[in-house]
Amino acid sequence: MLKRSCLAAGLFLAVLTQPVSAQVAGYHFTYADLQKIFVQNNQYFVLDDEGFIDPTLNHLHFTSIDTTTGAFTGSLWAPTLLPPIPQQTVPVSGTITIYSDISDLGLSAGFGNSYAISFSWTLNGICQGQQAFYDGAIVFRGYQGAKMRGNLAGTITSYYSACGIGILPYSPQPVSGILTK
Known part of the structure; x- marks a missing residue:
């Protein structure tokens, strides 16, 4: 019994004294990489x-996705903002901005780049309209087979107008999602 207790205590101490890696694996994607993930591989949020x-x-x-500036075009299927609009495909345009984790000294913080995203859309109907602006960020979580996993989170500022009402703000509204294929 004493022998097993000493063995268990030794194993416990060995585990405690092992170095723990604080390094977080990050991604250093370029705009060309993002174009491949989102456009060529047809992944969407x-x-x-x-x-x-x-x-x-x-x-x-x-x-x-412009591989030099991060400007993009796309569409949003059936945006659900207040007040509700008919389900339809709405064209969007925006920008993905890459913030490098590489310092002026050429050193990496080890967390990978940060990816900000902003986009907007405008709907003009008969006697009503909607304009919305999204600002947020993308986090990439790694590949699962050929599919990149990731999340998007941010807020939408939207405005609704109708005949006789004028412009009404419905904002900010938090919006988040999951990258899928």
């Missing part, structure tokens, strides 16, 4: 607020 809203709505698809 389902903006379902972590499952709190209908996942068949609010799909952000990318049509093109």
